Amino acid sequence: MAQLEHLTTPVDAVVARMRALDASLHPRDGLAVFNRVYLAVTEAVDQRIDAGRFRDPLAAVTLDVRFAERYLAAVDAVAGERRPPACWRPLFQFRRHPGVRPLQFALAGINAHIGHDLALAVVDACRTLGCEPADLEDEFDRVGDLLVTLEERIREDLMPGPDLLQIADPLTHLLGSWSLERARDATWAAARALWAMRRLPELTEEFVDRLDAAVGFAGRMLLTPLPA
Numbered sequence: 001m002a003q004l005e006h007l008t009t010p011v012d013a014v015v016a017r018m019r020a021l022d023a024s025l026h027p028r029d030g031l032a033v034f035n036r037v038y039l040a041v042t043e044a045v046d047q048r049i050d051a052g053r054f055r056d057p058l059a060a061v062t063l064d065v066r067f068a069e070r071y072l073a074a075v076d077a078v079a080g081e082r083r084p085p086a087c088w089r090p091l092f093q094f095r096r097h098p099g100v101r102p103l104q105f106a107l108a109g110i111n112a113h114i115g116h117d118l119a120l121a122v123v124d125a126c127r128t129l130g131c132e133p134a135d136l137e138d139e140f141d142r143v144g145d146l147l148v149t150l151e152e153r154i155r156e157d158l159m160p161g162p163d164l165l166q167i168a169d170p171l172t173h174l175l176g177s178w179s180l181e182r183a184r185d186a187t188w189a190a191a192r193a194l195w196a197m198r199r200l201p202e203l204t205e206e207f208v209d210r211l212d213a214a215v216g217f218a219g220r221m222l223l224t225p226l227p228a
Helices: 009-024 030-050 057-079 089-094 102-129 133-158 162-175 180-196 201-222
Strands: none
Touching: 009 030, 009 057, 030 057, 030 089, 030 102, 030 133, 057 102, 057 133, 089 102, 089 201, 102 133, 102 180, 102 201, 133 180, 180 201
16 A cells, blocks of 8 residues: 555544534534544544554544544534434433433444444545555454453443442343443454445445444434433
């Protein structure tokens, strides 16, 4: 692949947009909760790219930026009073619901972004770079490992304390049904399938629509309101 020039510029632009979004949202807004998480992920990826932790920095930046653009496009759609992809609708619909906890918002956003957007971002990156998904597997795995680490921290930081055990118990049960590692594995399979059927537009459209709907359904379950 080609060497990367002005390495940080594309990622810096994405980070700047997420920081501006964070500044514009109420801290308890469900979108703000996810945006803070995703901003931390993007900054961490950027730091690892700068430190030479990725075998192919151009591939890492391209995947990172294409990935972020999917999320920001959903934000822009809602701001423009258009419908976002089905995977994102539960988060936008329930973002101010008093019965939904911050951890639910964070994981629902991760579910939408990993379960749907990442598969499409892999295909987007392959088209941009003129490569195959297998060429991006190392970058995909490194980003995924970082997300798993951050997910563990998110669960620890956002889980209600012992004074809210009546919430924590059903919350633990609800969120225990979703796994980022399983979602990541399914996403890699979906990305490979999408690439294989890229010359079959009708089949591709149907596959993407069904993936979008399935991920949206899981997101709706993650955002089940809990008793105060």
